[in-house]
Amino acid sequence: MKLLVLIDGSMWSHKAAMYALQLARKKEAEIVLFSVLDKRESKAMAFNFCTQSNMCDRIENYESQIWRDMRRSINDEMTQMLIQMGKQKISATSRIVEGNIAEEVVKEANGGGYSLIIMGASGKQARSTLSKLFVNISNEVDIPLFIAH
């Protein structure tokens, strides 16, 4: 059994990873922590910052700094999770790709030989909102989706 765990840096995706850990222990499953970084996100953050701070002359610098921070942050998250899984002797790897989040997740889920996708319920949104990603991918993936609440 191979589990695809979607990590976006939110606390809910940590919970998803913990459910994956619980399942992997019972089924001796393999875990793949998967994250997609979308350049449009760093662009949007840089643009918002520049319009609110009136410092748009350095917008490209902000954007590349935000992008580096996003990469570093998700790398740190995944490293912590891999350490936690390693301690429990669970076979786990991580993968970070760049692109459109829904498209990359669907490509990975349908082509990677997975049995289950595990994701947080709300992503980076408020807890009362179901993850937009779920809405975007649920019709496109061929395998069951586990939503961690």
Place this chain on the structure above:
Amino acid sequence: MGYYSGLIKRKFKDVVGTRYETVQQEYHEFLPTEEELLPREIKKILFPLDISVQGVTDELCDLLGTFEADVSLMYITDAKIYAIIQDALSPQAGEDFRIKKEEYGTSLMDRIETCLEPRGARVHRRMFLGDKIEDVVRATNDYDMIVIPKTYGSHDPASGEVSAISMVLAQSVRLPTVVY
């Protein structure tokens, strides 16, 4: 230090310092507590079904069997449609409608039970006239997880797309959810 307290400390406590309690309360919508981060132990699973659901896959049965839980199959026939048929045609026509739907329900639940029980799940059945959303949401209080078939309540199950009812359920419940 436990994984969760370490995580919260790394992400928030170290950043907001002594204001952590206030921030935790004000940003409760985004910040789960340590208790909320703990995965739930899955002992009771709710599995709503209707005429639009075609069955289960072996992979899904493997997954549900993993929890060695009690799985409640809840087959619902739409009470409003039943009442409309009784009013518009005849009470007997309403009964015929219900019997036909429930015959399918019995055969569907037989198939699911045959798939789940050898994998360690204990299967229970319920079949009734009701509301496909309200009755399910109400029932979730007694369960640890829900399984929602994509085609549950669908008018076009052949499309295989997530039905509007399944989407509403996925958005309404606050339990770990499997959508297949």
